[in-house]
Amino acid sequence: MLGSIPPSVSRFAYDRDAQAIGIVHLGIGAFHRAHQAMYTDRAMSAGDHNWAICGVSLRSATVRDQMSPQAGLYSLTERAEAGEATSVIGSVRSVIVGSEDPAGVIAALALPTTRAVTLTVTEKGYHTAVGGGLATDSPDIVHDLSDASDKRSIFGFLKEGLARRRAAKLPGLTLISCDNLAENGPRLGANLAQFLDLADPALRPWFEAECSAPATMVDRIVPAMTPEQITGLEARLGFRDEAAVFTEPFSQWVIEDSFVGSRPRWDVAGAEFVTDVKPYEHAKLRMLNGAHSALAYLGLRRGHTYVHEAIADRQIGRVVSRLMLDEAAPTLPTVPGLDPLAYASALLARFANPALAHSLEQIAMDGSQKIPQRWLPVLRYHQRQGRQCPAILEALTAWILHVRAGADLIADPMAETLAEVWRRAGAQGVASGLFGPNGLFAEHWVATPADIEVLRQQLYDTAK
Secondary structure, three states: OHHHOOOOOEEOOOOHHHOOEEEEEEOOOHHHHHOHHHHHHHHHHOOOOOOEEEEEEOOOOHHHHHHHHHOOOEEEEEEEOOEEEEEEEOOEEEEEEOOOOHHHHHHHHOOOOOOEEEEOOOHHHHOEOOOOOEOOOOHHHHHHOOOOOOOOOHHHHHHHHHHHHHHOOOOOOEEEEOOOOOOHHHHHHHHHHHHHHHHOOOHHHHHHHHOEOOOEEEEOOOOOOOHHHHHHHHHHHOOOOOOOEEEOOOOEEEEEOOOOOOOOOHHHHOOEEEOOOHHHHHHHHHHHHHHHHHHHHHHHHOOOOEHHHHHHOHHHHHHHHHHHHHHHHHHOOOOOOOOHHHHHHHHHHHHOOOOOOOEHHHHHOOHHHHHHHHOHHHHHHHHHOOOOOHHHHHHHHHHHHHHOOOOOOOOOOOHHHHHHHHHHHHHHHHHHHHHOOOOOOOOOOOOOHHHHHHHHHHHHHHHO
16 A cells, blocks of 8 residues: 555655554544544654554444555545645554454553553443433443453443553553543543442552543544545545545644653644643534534534535524524633634634535434533523523524434434434423423523523424
8 A cells, every 4th residue: 555655645754563552542433543543643753652553443343344454554635625635644553343352452451552542432432321420221331240251332341451451560541532522531530430330349449540531622523434535535546545534624632631651742743732621622512513513403404415515504604603602602711822703713614615525414413412512501601691592592493303203314322212202292392301390401401481482482483
């Protein structure tokens, strides 16, 4: 692969064979390859050593089957309206499928050279209960607490890997969540500690003393790939790259500087190590991710397919701008370098990039796991000030209508539960069933009677 790449394609500047595994990544997919693997590739090209990545796919063999024939190499293409730039990334040395080789995953976690674990397992991979804490009744958690040799959850794998490290008197690990969750690191650490209390109580004190779970904020738009994109890239490269990733030029990674031992020089590629991630995390979740979810549900209802189409729709564009500037921005703390107006302007430009072809259906997945982080804190903030959020209420209406379809038509872990609320309450009562005092999401936000009436009327007008 490397010998045939054209001069226009850049490549890494280190000896891959000389780099030991330093990172195990749980949940390897397109976002990881466009983000953390790229930062690690740049760090090793700048002279860092022994931070190569062992990628783990917890269930599917697809990524392993794409990358293994290429020795873990893949191309990363940044797409802007003005053109494309492609590079070959070499930081991923191997890929393991957890469902096929759980022992291999545990062995990688226990390698003496492994110093960090990064994770992109989406919100549902943390098995968080509705009221917070670990969902101990989750089938995967129940399975992993049963002492079965195969593991299904991140906690099952981490428990086994950490136990082996403790037994071998190896150092602990830095566990780095890279998922779009408020306080993602503390949540990972707390849920893992609760799992250890149930699975191996003696391991918890060692974990808390020897490991860390820093909070992070990640930002890069990585649309799902299409066969047409792969074919077009093949024509430019001269070979077919089944593991290719396409993304936007923009990338951001803010990391709490709380590591066990050494850390990669991700900052040479633009990552920021800070003492407090919260301002960046809130800005991203409430402005970018909140706007993305609004674009998805409003855009799908108006017949759009991609983000750039939805943001070009004047009616949707007005709602999204109001959501970011009038509703989300006032909830953010004032910190140097964080200008909500400039941030919103940059986001609108990123959304409008037609080269990305970012699917609204992709963003709409797992909404029940996303809106508690993206919309409900903003609604709660303004409620305390005696104000409504018309833009979020309009987007929330579109989401409520979206989930009415049930599990056969939407991708959401709560699809059947949400559809049952619809069946039981209908358009007149579903808002209360979801967001009233006894509603499904009351733990996150309890709508006022005025909010319920707005939702009820919008649902009635749209659903009739």
